[in-house]
Amino acid sequence: MNEKWTTANIPGQQGRVAVVTGANTGLGFETAKALAERGASVVIAVRNVEKGRQAAARMNGDVSVQQLDLTSLDSVRAAAAALRSRLDRIDLLINNAGVMYNPKQTTRDGFEMQFGTNHLGHFALTGLLLDRMLPLPGSRVVTVSSTGHRIRAAIHFDDLQWEKSYSRAGAYGQSKLANLMFTYELQRRLAEHGTTVATAAHPGLSSTELVRNSPAALRLPLTALAPLITQTPAMGALPTLRAATDPAALGGQYYGPGGRFEIKGHPRLVTSSPASHEVAVQQRLWTVSEDLTGVRFPVVGATQPRTA
Incomplete structure (x- = not known):
């Protein structure tokens, strides 16, 4: 495998349609920008439409904006309905948007903010759009996880919403583990x-806005050391782009930076934690996610997603 994989390795994307969440800044911006430059019609699904339009104006190619607030299932359903009305096909769905290390907060539906945004919002969006992808050979759902899926990470079925106690790092780890499961x-x-097919990726340690909610004790060292230990958002987006476009990528594969400790470097296949591969937990999480969101994924051959 080419260990120096870059955007130059992205095959032409002419005729393909990509939806990228959280693409007005950072990793999502670089992902959408690269896909548009290679010929894809890109929809950036963002909470702030005006900021989305400003981001789209900085990209070359066919880029449009869709309002999407992953902290609200009503917004997810409205966005999915709007996308379904305007798109006959979706070749790539890139679940990129996320929050990290928030103080204790809940979504509009009462979910813990990191679990609700990073996992449940994307779970619902994928289920509502999947039938636009199933007829298309080569279509992919790419979900962005993190090395944080290894840190204090477990699926706390007895307290998924962290109502008994709250840990920023623990809640983030749960949400990123959920992305992989x-x-x-x-x-x-x-x-x-x-x-x-479904693939996953992580950006290593990239200099994005995500760390703004980190505790000061962590945020200050990261800021000071950033030039030495982080990589640019453009480099951080490469694992996602490879998971989305490399013809050799297979379903269930996970891409991340190829450098030491997967902190930075060109993208390659990486391995997720043993916990992420626990099938019984994956299946239980799926059932719980369906119950919490009210979204049932289309069965094979179905033409409409089912919502409760």
Whole structure:
């Protein structure tokens, strides 16, 4: 495998449609920008439409904006309905948006903010859009996780919303572990269909806005050491782009930086934690996620997603 994979390795994307969440800044911006430059029609799904329009204006190619607030299931449903009305096909769905190390907060639906945004919002969006992807050979769902899925990470079924106690790092780790478990279970369910695949990626340690909610004790050292230990958002986006476009990528694979400790470097296949591969937990999380969001994924051959 080419260990120096860059945007130059992205095959032409003409005729393909990509939806990228959280693409007005950082990793999402660089992901959407690269796909548009390679010929894809890109929809950036963002909470702030005006900021989205400003971001789209800085990209070359066919880029449009869709309002999406992942902290609200009503907004997720409205965005999915709008996308379904305007798009006959979606070749790439890139679940990139996320929050990190928030103080204790809840979404509009009462979910813990990191779990609700990073996992449940994307779970619902994917389920509502998947039938636009199933007919298309080569279509992919790419979900962005983090090395944080290894840190104090478990799926706390007895307290998913962290109502008994709260840990910023623990809640973030749970949400990023959930991203991977969702990918692996989704791929298992897609395998019989044979057209759409699910992959995952992580950006290493990239200099983005995500760390703004980190505790000061962590944020200050990261800021001081950033030039030495972080990589640019453009480099951080490469694992996602490879997971989305490399013809050799397979369903269920996970990409990250190839450098030491996966902190930075060109993207390559990486391995997630043993906990992320626990099938029984993946399946239980799927069922709970369906119950919490009211979204049921389309069965093979179905033409409409089912919502409770």
